[in-house]
Amino acid sequence: SQTIHQWPATLVQPVGSPLSLECTVEGTSNPNLYWYRQAAGRGLQLLFYSVGIGQISSEVPQNLSASRPQDRQFILSSKKLLLSDSGFYLCAWDSGGGLPNIQYFGAGTRLSVL
């Protein structure tokens, strides 16, 4: 069966420090991968999605970037964190293939930038 791993679960970082959040999926090939940010009262905001290795689409301009170095690995990064980057980050995947799909979510990372 497919599983999605996301780490770390919580992270406290100083302003100006770099960030790297990792997400990996097991049990499937060539998934679509997604990074969301969840803010209270705002639902889930799509930050990045990827349909394949090295293919990244950005949904909103921001201080973050994403990379997909391997088929089932999706990384969210920043060179210098801002206070406004604090939030709850969720990774998700679906099976792609151009069909209606269900997205499956990781446990999330709660990032606090101080």
Added chain:
Amino acid sequence: AQSVSQHNHHVILSEAASLELGCNYSYGGTVNLFWYVQYPGQHLQLLLKYFSGDPLVKGIKGFEAEFIKSKFSFNLRKPSVQWSDTAEYFCAVNEVTDKLIFGTGTRLQVFP
């Protein structure tokens, strides 16, 4: 721009009360519709979905939702809630193979 609206931001119910959470969307074409639930401390998980066919769909734990195309709505219902239904509920919509757009979520608190 496409959008999804959940007008109930916070709902408080007693056990055995009936539940209806509203969801409206602004797409004009063919859509896929989802309700996701996030129980305290757990992953966001799928509650139910509509792709095509019978507009009344059944999900896990006794939940159901009805797709009313003319009203651009996909309301979530449960005839009798339990304390364990306390969670945050998200409606999501996409146009066939496009990206999912989520509503802002509804926080449901059920008191015994």
